[in-house]
Amino acid sequence: MVLSELGSRVNKALRQLADAPVVDEQLLDAILREICAALLASDVNVKLVQNLRTNIKSVVNIRELAAGINKKRLIQKAGTARASMDAVMDELCRLVDPGVEAWKPKKGRANVIMFVGLQGSGKTTTCTKLASHYHRKGWKTALVCADTFRAGAFDQLRQNATKARIPYYGSYSESDPVQLAGEGVAKFKAERFEIIIVDTSGRHKQEGELFAEMQQIAGAVQPDNVIFVMDGTIGQAADPQARAFKEAIDVGSIIITKMDGHAKGGGAISAVAATQSPIIFVGTGEHIHDLERFAPRPFISKMLGMGDLGGLMEAMQDLKLDKNKNLMKNLEAGVFTLRDMHEQLQTIQKMGPLGKVMGMMPGIPQELIAGTEQEGTRRFKRMMTIMDTGRPVELDSDGKIFETQPSRLRRVAAGSGAPTYEVEALLAQHKQFAQMVKKMGGSKGFMKEQMGRGGPGGMNPQQMAKMQQQMSKMVNPAMLKQMGGMGGMQKMMQQMMGGGGGGGGLGGLGQMMQQMMGGMGGGAGGGGLGEMMQQMMGGMGGMGGAGGGGPSPADIAAMQRMMSGGRGRGRR
Numbered sequence: 001m002v003l004s005e006l007g008s009r010v011n012k013a014l015r016q017l018a019d020a021p022v023v024d025e026q027l028l029d030a031i032l033r034e035i036c037a038a039l040l041a042s043d044v045n046v047k048l049v050q051n052l053r054t055n056i057k058s059v060v061n062i063r064e065l066a067a068g069i070n071k072k073r074l075i076q077k078a079g080t081a082r083a084s085m086d087a088v089m090d091e092l093c094r095l096v097d098p099g100v101e102a103w104k105p106k107k108g109r110a111n112v113i114m115f116v117g118l119q120g121s122g123k124t125t126t127c128t129k130l131a132s133h134y135h136r137k138g139w140k141t142a143l144v145c146a147d148t149f150r151a152g153a154f155d156q157l158r159q160n161a162t163k164a165r166i167p168y169y170g171s172y173s174e175s176d177p178v179q180l181a182g183e184g185v186a187k188f189k190a191e192r193f194e195i196i197i198v199d200t201s202g203r204h205k206q207e208g209e210l211f212a213e214m215q216q217i218a219g220a221v222q223p224d225n226v227i228f229v230m231d232g233t234i235g236q237a238a239d240p241q242a243r244a245f246k247e248a249i250d251v252g253s254i255i256i257t258k259m260d261g262h263a264k265g266g267g268a269i270s271a272v273a274a275t276q277s278p279i280i281f282v283g284t285g286e287h288i289h290d291l292e293r294f295a296p297r298p299f300i301s302k303m304l305g306m307g308d309l310g311g312l313m314e315a316m317q318d319l320k321l322d323k324n325k326n327l328m329k330n331l332e333a334g335v336f337t338l339r340d341m342h343e344q345l346q347t348i349q350k351m352g353p354l355g356k357v358m359g360m361m362p363g364i365p366q367e368l369i370a371g372t373e374q375e376g377t378r379r380f381k382r383m384m385t386i387m388d389t390g391r392p393v394e395l396d397s398d399g400k401i402f403e404t405q406p407s408r409l410r411r412v413a414a415g416s417g418a419p420t421y422e423v424e425a426l427l428a429q430h431k432q433f434a435q436m437v438k439k440m441g442g443s444k445g446f447m448k449e450q451m452g453r454g455g456p457g458g459m460n461p462q463q464m465a466k467m468q469q470q471m472s473k474m475v476n477p478a479m480l481k482q483m484g485g486m487g488g489m490q491k492m493m494q495q496m497m498g499g500g501g502g503g504g505g506l507g508g509l510g511q512m513m514q515q516m517m518g519g520m521g522g523g524a525g526g527g528g529l530g531e532m533m534q535q536m537m538g539g540m541g542g543m544g545g546a547g548g549g550g551p552s553p554a555d556i557a558a559m560q561r562m563m564s565g566g567r568g569r570g571r572r
């Protein structure tokens with residue numbers, strides 16, 4: 001069972017808990033049975049599943065809970081359901097969290113990272129991915145190839161490193177991996193590199209020869225961190241494999257690869273318990289950027305369809321929207337040209353595959369993302385092609401030029417191979433965004449003004465308290481906790497609404513994402529925050545009906561009124 005299926009099965013079980021009129025031992029048992037069956041079907045180690053069950057049962061003592069609060073059925077139910085859900089969430093997180101802080105490189109010195117793992121686990125690919133990650137974050141990074149076992153390993157690393165512009169060291173003729181590793185690390189240390197990543201050979205199975213070589217290389221390069229790379233598709237074999245590596249070498253961190261596609265992934269999760277080491281990244285594809293930072297709670301939360309707000313924020317910050325001076329200037333003036341729209345689409349593309357970005361948004365079920373990813377991406381590409389066909393003067397316009405001169409519209413349609421109605425639809429969408437930007441960005445930044453010059457701090461205390469009250473009603477407390485409480489939530493809203501440097505920047509972006517995914521609004525969202533995020537990201541556009549378990553339409557309306565200073569939408 002792939003992880004998204006595991007997530008929805010667990011989520012379904014938890015919902016049963018929340019929806020049941022009474023929570024008793026029988027119901028809890030049935031739900032635990034379902035969760036455990038789902039975990040086992042995903043290849044999670046059987047002992048770990050047993051532990052999870054026992055731990056939850058010991059935390060949620062139904063009889064005790066019931067005895068403590070037996071006055072009102074409703075209270076009893078609410079308390080028990082919440083305690084059960086918290087316990088399930090905590091135990092799921094514990095599966096992927098060894099409780100050990102991950103190693104972090106130190107600035108101003110050489111940090112040697114050694115990769116180990118079986119042949120084909122994805123070591124060489126992941127070495128370059130990680131090198132590229134550090135390189136992008138500003139670390140002086142180099143790669144050393146000490147894999148002399150597999151013919152072609154050095155070529156592979158050389159090609160990847162060249163593409164990523166990362167200095168590398170290796171040899172076609174030297175056959176001693178220990179000497180190669182030692183020389184490479186010494187060279188890059190002398191050149192004051194900060195991150196030196198050493199790729200080592202693998203074998204088809206864990207065997208003495210491999211481990212002896214690994215230990216000798218470790219002796220030569222004295223790694224600060226040993227990263228164990230494990231293939232996410234290997235199922236139950238993960239546990240003995242991880243144990244064998246841990247016994248042979250001081251594994252400090254884990255990277256699980258091939259977590260894209262149909263990886264079951266549950267087996268590889270067992271590596272955490274086997275090595276007592278944290279997973280630091282997961283590989284999600286063959287491309288150099290297909291490496292996602294791993295953190296236990298966001299991972300579980302994302303798997304359950306609750307999103308990963310931290311990840312979303314990081315992806316947004318990485319975009320450095322405020323560095324796009326032209327766009328910002330236009331947005332602040334309330335202007336949104338077709339070229340701005342083109343740039344926004346490119347920006348979304350830079351955040352990664354649409355599905356990945358949507359997956360970070362809470363309340364959007366994983367199955368829905370998988371289903372709409374293809375359609376969304378196709379639509380996205382068609383829009384880009386249409387805009388690329390426009391002339392510069394047309395792109396820099398507000399699009400009215402196409403209304404007054406229909407021959408231009410027909411020319412763009414013919415040039416891009418799209419039917420005219422599709423070009424018209426794009427122009428209509430652009431018009432909608434442009435109106436929104438005018439509302440939000442114009443008059444010195446509508447949102448900024450409302451939020452108090454770039455932050456909610458400008459609201460008066462009464463407005464602030466009221467807004468918090470509305471927000472807390474709408475947001476699932478577990479999610480609010482994940483976002484760093486009310487403060488975190490406000491920070492996020494700031495980022496989304498004006499943090500990019502001009503009011504409306506990310507609002508437009510969010511709205512576009514919804515458009516790309518096609519009909520992601522209202523009913524699609526499985527939970528409160530997803531709905532609210534859509535509301536916020538859509539620039540208060542009013543997305544319609546609340547998703548299951550979300551805020552009521554009255555709550556949303558109240559929230560909108562609050563956010564727009566009680567003046568209603570549509571005001572300039």
Ligand SMILES: Nc1nc2c(ncn2[C@@H]2O[C@H](COP(=O)(O)OP(=O)(O)OP(=O)(O)O)[C@@H](O)[C@H]2O)c(=O)[nH]1
Nearest residue numbers: 119120121122123124125202257258283284285286
């Ligand atoms: N889909 C997918 N493929 C991956 C991922 N990581 C690596 N691969 C692919 O897995 C295959 C093996 O990867 P390598 O990097 O050559 O494996 P290795 O562990 O270095 O192998 P040896 O050098 O022989 O030990 C390659 O085809 C990679 O493109 C991932 O996260 N997702």
